[in-house]
Amino acid sequence: QVQLVESGGGLVQAGGSLRLSCAVSGVIFSNYAVGWFRQAPGKEREYVSRIIWTSGSTNYADFVKGRFIISRDNAKNTVSLQMNSLKPEDTAVYYCAVDLVVKFVTGNFNELHYWGQGTQVTVSS
Numbered sequence: 001q002v003q004l005v006e007s008g009g010g011l012v013q014a015g016g017s018l019r020l021s022c023a024v025s026g027v028i029f030s031n032y033a034v035g036w037f038r039q040a041p042g043k044e045r046e047y048v049s050r051i052i053w054t055s056g057s058t059n060y061a062d063f064v065k066g067r068f069i070i071s072r073d074n075a076k077n078t079v080s081l082q083m084n085s086l087k088p089e090d091t092a093v094y095y096c097a098v099d100l101v102v103k104f105v106t107g108n109f110n111e112l113h114y115w116g117q118g119t120q121v122t123v124s125s
Contacts (some may be wrong), residue, residue: 002026002114004096009119012086016123020081022096022116030054033104034079035112036070038092038121048094050104051079059104086123093118 008020024034035050049060049070058070069082079096099112 002098004098004114004116006094006096006116006119008080009094009121011122011124014086014088014123014125016086017082017084018086018121020083020094020096020119020121022079022081024077024079024096024098027098027114029100031101032098033101034072034096034098035104035109036079036081036094036096037109038090038094039118040089040092043092045095045109047107047109049081052101052104083121086121088123088125091121091123093120095119 003025005023006020010018012018033050033052036048037045038048039045047061048064049068051058051070051072067085072079095118096116097112098114103111
């Protein structure tokens with residue numbers, strides 16, 4: 001079965017950095033992507049970034065471009081999200097998700113089936 005386990009969240013001051021990791025296992029379909037999402041208290045979940053596993057192609061939400069970097073480690077089956085220049089508004093629970101590439105490319109995020117448990121990121125001002 002597909003399993004996603006996030007790690008690396010924590011408390012950081014504004015301007016600081018954190019690196020999140022998502023360990024991916026049990027994926028049996030070949031053309032998949034791994035994405036990061038976040039949900040702040042009282043707000044809807046929002047897309048942050050994704051990476052296509054085979055090609056390494058990446059995409060970012062506008063509000064993280066130039067600050068966050070998504071990458072993958074094929075040998076460890078992990079996807080990382082390096083978050084730099086963090087702002088208080090980046091405070092949220094961050095989730096990784098995996099599914100077919102087409103769902104990410106078309107933005108059908110409500111149809112993503114496989115999610116991790118989330119990791120809390122808190123940025124103090």
